[in-house]
Amino acid sequence: MVSCLDEKDDSPLFEAKPAGRERSCRRLAIGSTILGILLILVYRWTHIPTGGKLERFVWIGMFISEIWFGFYYVLTQACCWNPLYYSTFKDRLSHRFEKELPAIDIFVCTADSIMEPPILVVNTILSAMAMDYPQQKLAIFLSDDGASKLMFYGLLEAIEFSKQWIPFCKEFSIQQRSPSAYFSTISVENAGLMDTNNDEITAIRKMYKEMEERIQNAENKNNTHPNHLLSLLQRKGFVDWKFVSSNPNDHRTVLQILNDGRELEQVDDQGSSLPTVVYLAREKSPNHFHNFKAGALNALIRVSSGITNAPIILTLDCDMTVNNSEIAREALCILMDKTGDDVGYVQFPQNFRNTTKNNIYGDFIDISSKFDLQGMNALGGPLYIGTGCFFRRCSIIGKKYVGDSSDLLQWRKEGGIVNTDERISMLEQKSRVYASCTYEQNTLWGKEMGVKYGVIVEDALTGLSIQCNGWKSVWLSPERKGLMGIAPITLTQILVQRKRWSEGWFQIFLSRYNPFLYGNGKIGILLQMAYSSYYLWAPFSVVFLFYVLLSSFALLKGVAAFPQYLVDTIWLCDELGLLDSFDGAIVTGETLIGYWNIQRGWIIMRVVSFLFGFIDTILIKLGITNSAFVVTVKTTDEYVLERYEKEVMDFSPSPPMLNILGIFVTIELFCFIGVIVKMMMMRCTTIILERLFLQFVMNGMMIAVNLPIYNALFFRRDGGSISFSVTLNSLIFAMFSCLLVMFLQ
Ligand SMILES: O=c1ccn([C@@H]2O[C@H](COP(=O)(O)OP(=O)(O)O[C@H]3O[C@H](CO)[C@@H](O)[C@H](O)[C@H]3O)[C@@H](O)[C@H]2O)c(=O)[nH]1
Numbered sequence: 001m002v003s004c005l006d007e008k009d010d011s012p013l014f015e016a017k018p019a020g021r022e023r024s025c026r027r028l029a030i031g032s033t034i035l036g037i038l039l040i041l042v043y044r045w046t047h048i049p050t051g052g053k054l055e056r057f058v059w060i061g062m063f064i065s066e067i068w069f070g071f072y073y074v075l076t077q078a079c080c081w082n083p084l085y086y087s088t089f090k091d092r093l094s095h096r097f098e099k100e101l102p103a104i105d106i107f108v109c110t111a112d113s114i115m116e117p118p119i120l121v122v123n124t125i126l127s128a129m130a131m132d133y134p135q136q137k138l139a140i141f142l143s144d145d146g147a148s149k150l151m152f153y154g155l156l157e158a159i160e161f162s163k164q165w166i167p168f169c170k171e172f173s174i175q176q177r178s179p180s181a182y183f184s185t186i187s188v189e190n191a192g193l194m195d196t197n198n199d200e201i202t203a204i205r206k207m208y209k210e211m212e213e214r215i216q217n218a219e220n221k222n223n224t225h226p227n228h229l230l231s232l233l234q235r236k237g238f239v240d241w242k243f244v245s246s247n248p249n250d251h252r253t254v255l256q257i258l259n260d261g262r263e264l265e266q267v268d269d270q271g272s273s274l275p276t277v278v279y280l281a282r283e284k285s286p287n288h289f290h291n292f293k294a295g296a297l298n299a300l301i302r303v304s305s306g307i308t309n310a311p312i313i314l315t316l317d318c319d320m321t322v323n324n325s326e327i328a329r330e331a332l333c334i335l336m337d338k339t340g341d342d343v344g345y346v347q348f349p350q351n352f353r354n355t356t357k358n359n360i361y362g363d364f365i366d367i368s369s370k371f372d373l374q375g376m377n378a379l380g381g382p383l384y385i386g387t388g389c390f391f392r393r394c395s396i397i398g399k400k401y402v403g404d405s406s407d408l409l410q411w412r413k414e415g416g417i418v419n420t421d422e423r424i425s426m427l428e429q430k431s432r433v434y435a436s437c438t439y440e441q442n443t444l445w446g447k448e449m450g451v452k453y454g455v456i457v458e459d460a461l462t463g464l465s466i467q468c469n470g471w472k473s474v475w476l477s478p479e480r481k482g483l484m485g486i487a488p489i490t491l492t493q494i495l496v497q498r499k500r501w502s503e504g505w506f507q508i509f510l511s512r513y514n515p516f517l518y519g520n521g522k523i524g525i526l527l528q529m530a531y532s533s534y535y536l537w538a539p540f541s542v543v544f545l546f547y548v549l550l551s552s553f554a555l556l557k558g559v560a561a562f563p564q565y566l567v568d569t570i571w572l573c574d575e576l577g578l579l580d581s582f583d584g585a586i587v588t589g590e591t592l593i594g595y596w597n598i599q600r601g602w603i604i605m606r607v608v609s610f611l612f613g614f615i616d617t618i619l620i621k622l623g624i625t626n627s628a629f630v631v632t633v634k635t636t637d638e639y640v641l642e643r644y645e646k647e648v649m650d651f652s653p654s655p656p657m658l659n660i661l662g663i664f665v666t667i668e669l670f671c672f673i674g675v676i677v678k679m680m681m682m683r684c685t686t687i688i689l690e691r692l693f694l695q696f697v698m699n700g701m702m703i704a705v706n707l708p709i710y711n712a713l714f715f716r717r718d719g720g721s722i723s724f725s726v727t728l729n730s731l732i733f734a735m736f737s738c739l740l741v742m743f744l745q
């Protein structure tokens with residue numbers, strides 16, 4: 001390795017490597033698949049049946065769906081065309097810039113102290129405070145849309161604990177800077193460390209446990225606060241809290257600078273300064289619409305600009321803890337390099353610390369990350385995915401890109417310094433207006449400035465508009481995972497989350513921000529395609545349902561939906577996602593069962609989440625409903641957790657939207673049974689099988705892949721199964737529609 005001192009001062013801080021051989025292989029695969037698709041479409045076109053009406057209808061229906069699938073396939077492959085991998089040289093960064101590293105404002109959003117318990121958020125905050133970075137240059141801004149006193153109290157506890165935690169992390173070079181995550185992995189990861197420093201670890205662990213207990217007690221009994229915090233509480237006072245009723249949606253702004261990193265009033269055990277910590281619950285009133293997380297982020301952008309105004313902003317969800325202590329340095333290698341001047345944000349992947357071995361809900365996020373989002377690097381860069389993203393303040397505020405390379409150093413001088421003349425309370429006073437309900441009236445906030453309003457996936461829309469303002473973005477995936485969050489652990493949680501995503505994305509597609517229109521001339525066509533492949537999840541569901549049901553009903557009727565050629569098997573499998581992402585699954589280290597689960601995951605998402613996302617989007621367009629940001633639950637009861645750990649699918653609490661899944665799988669089952677009965681009665685197995693082979697296989701596969709759903713519908717009796725009313729509805733509706741089809745002429 002070259003020593004730092006030998007480096008010339010303009011040696012690059014990062015490197016972007018195209019994938020050589022891999023790229024050729026992918027292109028070959030894409031090319032041949034597209035060729036296959038075209039051949040199939042030509043075959044469909046030239047072989048439209050001339051006979052019965054029903055035969056024609058089925059054939060043309062399948063044909064139209066396949067045109068869509070083919071089109072969609074092309075969209076998705078834009079990402080795979082030219083993978084580009086970034087790597088960084090952190091030693092060069094510290095050699096050259098250690099003293100001038102820019103200040104960073106870290107935004108953590110939370111919304112509900114029941115669904116997102118304070119101890120979880122406290123861990124996120126501690127992990128960010130303890131990052132490997134000059135602590136006096138860090139500022140944590142917590143936005144609490146739940147306006148919870150408990151959360152506020154948790155934040156005070158976090159500051160106290162950080163005085164021991166930060167020096168501890170530094171002394172032992174701990175990577176995992178969330179205490180709870182660290183203590184749960186410690187025995188495995190740091191066995192050696194354990195031996196020699198047992199005492200210190202035991203002591204800090206005990207301290208953490210006590211804090212955890214105090215926070216939990218406060219939750220349970222609304223307890224009084226422990227002595228060592230009383231003085232702090234008295235001094236800071238719950239001034240603002242006096243005006244907060246129990247209603248989190250109707251209160252004035254609560255803004256408190258709990259620690260000012262530059263004042264050195266609070267230091268850690270080693271005498272070093274702590275990061276600045278600010279609590280914000282923006283003003284809420286029933287007369288104003290608050291734009292969910294987007295509104296919270298914009299309030300944070302403004303409030304922080306009055307306090308620290310750091311040139312770099314990191315956004316974190318309340319469950320995203322720092323897992324790689326050097327992420328800030330990783331990101332700055334890109335943002336501070338002179339060739340990175342046009343990079344508006346650096347996005348880290350979302351990783352989860354609670355995944356199970358076989359990916360029980362078949363979540364495809366990992367595969368998306370490794371392929372699609374990674375693949376966007378060469379096209380201009382990935383979407384912003386809401387968490388784990390380092391922005392230049394000016395890119396997110398929305399100043400048009402001017403290409404001035406000195407920008408970052410300039411801000412560094414301005415940012416990160418509180419005017420010492422201003423007392424903290426004056427500063428609070430001044431900044432409070434930025435978080436008021438009315439501040440944004442008649443401004444460009446949410447439109448041209450800051451995080452964009454109007455859709456419930458503020459992240460995707462904001463990323464797109466930053467791109468369209470001329471910035472690039474980078475997907476950075478260091479070997480040691482940057483951040484770790486909590487993945488949904490029941491089917492309902494994941495269904496609700498994916499419905500929100502598919503709905504928000506489709507809203508973007510139908511809005512004036514449609515990437516093909518809005519991005520026209522601003523971002524490349526491949527990037528427009530890549531983004532659209534996500535934005536079209538919702539309508540995909542409709543075609544998917546139509547295709548699968550048409551083929552199954554046709555099977556029941558004895559009408560052929562496919563020609564009798566083997567080549568279609570491959571095509572068919574591809575479309576059903578049965579071969580979908582096999583290479584992806586292998587590369588991301590999925591087990592075979594995990595791969596199988598991913599196939600089910602896609603089916604369930606399409607049948608339920610994306611379908612409801614689609615319907616809701618249409619209703620919103622028609623002005624019939626409004627969308628809401630339903631927060632993903634991040635707590636759990638012990639039975640749910642037990643099922644999750646055993647990898648048993650959990651359908652509780654069986655929400656009404658499960659009806660559609662039940663009906664779908666039951667129809668599939670009835671069609672399959674129907675055709676078998678028919679074969680036995682008519683003794684014409686071979687004829688039926690010959691003509692309808694592919695449909696038969698497809699139907700059979702659907703049933704095989706969905707076995708856990710049948711189990712929950714008809715056999716399971718535990719708390720995680722599907723409720724009886726859903727089972728009943730499924731049977732009735734499926735029976736009714738199969739009978740209807742059978743008597744159709
Ligand atoms: O009115 C709200 C609603 C949500 N949140 C916060 O937003 C974050 C994300 O919410 P979560 O329920 O965890 O949603 P996910 O689906 O897991 O989030 C993904 O998708 C969201 C967009 O739908 C992005 O905002 C997130 O960053 C991204 O991780 C959480 O910290 C919430 O506390 C708010 O601050 N205010």
Ligand SMILES: [Mn+2]
Pocket residue numbers: 317319485632
């Ligand atoms: Mn989340």
